[in-house]
Amino acid sequence: MTVSSYVTPAPKPSPPAPAVAASTYLYWPAKEDLILGLLARELLTFLNEIVARITADPAIVLPRHLAPLLIRTGLRLPLARRVQSGDAGLLRLLTQQVGDRELFARTTPSALCETGLPICHRHGLIRHDRPLPDLTYAVHAVLTGFGAAMSDPATASLGVDDPAEVLADTVAQLLEPPVAPGEQAIAAAAEKTIIVLRQINEALLDLIERSQTFQ
Numbered sequence: 001m002t003v004s005s006y007v008t009p010a011p012k013p014s015p016p017a018p019a020v021a022a023s024t025y026l027y028w029p030a031k032e033d034l035i036l037g038l039l040a041r042e043l044l045t046f047l048n049e050i051v052a053r054i055t056a057d058p059a060i061v062l063p064r065h066l067a068p069l070l071i072r073t074g075l076r077l078p079l080a081r082r083v084q085s086g087d088a089g090l091l092r093l094l095t096q097q098v099g100d101r102e103l104f105a106r107t108t109p110s111a112l113c114e115t116g117l118p119i120c121h122r123h124g125l126i127r128h129d130r131p132l133p134d135l136t137y138a139v140h141a142v143l144t145g146f147g148a149a150m151s152d153p154a155t156a157s158l159g160v161d162d163p164a165e166v167l168a169d170t171v172a173q174l175l176e177p178p179v180a181p182g183e184q185a186i187a188a189a190a191e192k193t194i195i196v197l198r199q200i201n202e203a204l205l206d207l208i209e210r211s212q213t214f215q
Contacts, residue, residue: 040208042077043107044201049073050112051197058183058190062125063139064172066116068164070109071147103203109147110140116193123189126175138174142167 053069054060060069105111114136120126126135146167149155153163160166181189 037208039104040204043104044204044208046073046077047107047197047201047204051194051201054190054194054197058187061116061120061186061190061193062181063113063117063120063175064168067109067113067139067143067146067171068167070112071143071150071167072164074109074147075151103200103207106200107204110143112197113139113143115196119189119192119196120175123185123192124177124181125185125189127177135175139171142170142174146170 050066050069050073054066060066106115117126117132117136117139121128121132146163150163150167
């Protein structure tokens with residue numbers, strides 16, 4: 001018996017696996033539409049988490065709780081983070097329709113707080129001794145600054161263990177009324193806020209569906 005009789009023939013090489021990206025692109029008309037769909041899904045995840053948290057605990061709707069939640073949740077999603085930081089170039093690239101850009105703009109923490117502040121104002125969750133537009137502008141400035149600082153901790157001052165806690169205290173001092181709202185007022189504001197967030201969710205779902213439609 002020869003030596004070659006003991007040698008097991010080398011297996012034939014397996015054919016290369018199909019590229020995932022190639023099959024993925026079958027569902028979207030172009031690369032931009034794929035990224036647009038991914039971005040919309042991230043924002044949907046972002047809003048769904050906010051809705052789930054408010055549903056589980058209506059007190060989350062209080063600005064001192066909602067503001068840090070919006071910032072922290074948004075920073076965990078890379079594409080959504082770029083939109084929420086005001087990346088106008090990305091929006092122009094991905095959203096050819098003005099309505100889509102406006103929809104994404106509505107999902108930034110500042111915009112969501114701007115949407116929610118009138119609800120909180122009507123139910124006594126924020127102070128009434130200052131004009132609402134002034135409070136809205138102040139919250140926008142605070143969230144924009146904290147969002148930038150928390151997204152790049154290396155640029156922030158040292159010695160702060162929990163920036164979200166500092167944000168919560170800042171928003172509380174800026175917005176809270178002298179008399180704390182009752183549970184009924186908080187529950188009513190939470191219910192209205194969830195309705196608004198779900199409306200934005202529906203618009204995002206429609207955008208996802210359109211992003212997968214061949215032109």
